[in-house]
Amino acid sequence: MGQLVAGTAYVKVDGTQLTVSGGAEAPLMGVKRETVYPGFFKEEELAAYLKMTTIFAQDFPIKTLTNGRDMTVTCEFKNGKVYVLAGAYLVDEPSAKGDDGTVELEFNGTKGTWR
Template identity: 40%
Template structure:
């Protein structure tokens, strides 16, 4: 048996940030949806979705909030427990960032111009 889940490392511009659990990366950046004709013909349309990494991060006192909320050319790297490494280039924080003071965490989603598995 081999490990497929567990310890994950995340770096943002080389600085390691600690995750508390969930991390998500896309396996594909194109999505196909069915287009079904009244004559029962089946085709598909293809749409692009932005590469991303999202997770729940621990927020210590030295957490790089200013960088995360303002930078738009970051490089994010997720080293997953199964040995896969996902790299997100020219990344920025997508959506809102809120701090959960009770848990000491923030749910963050980074989108980028390119994302790929090494």
């Protein structure tokens, strides 16, 4: 029997749904591990994040996204897994692309949780 693992992701920012084009990306771990000697490793904390490409629709919530400093961003993947990013804010330099009507967004936050 086949299992659905990919497809449209659903994203909400403080309750407002965004239209996602393509996919979304979220980290599986909150740390980066590196082996320093076989059997010994070090850990470095990573920022929780969520990346996506959204459609730049007429009702795109520009002010909500650009002014938000403590947002909750929820992403439901097609396989049923849900990633919740708390204390979220936009990073980098999001810009609207007129040729394909999309906006690349990257949120960082204080805590990312898988459900």
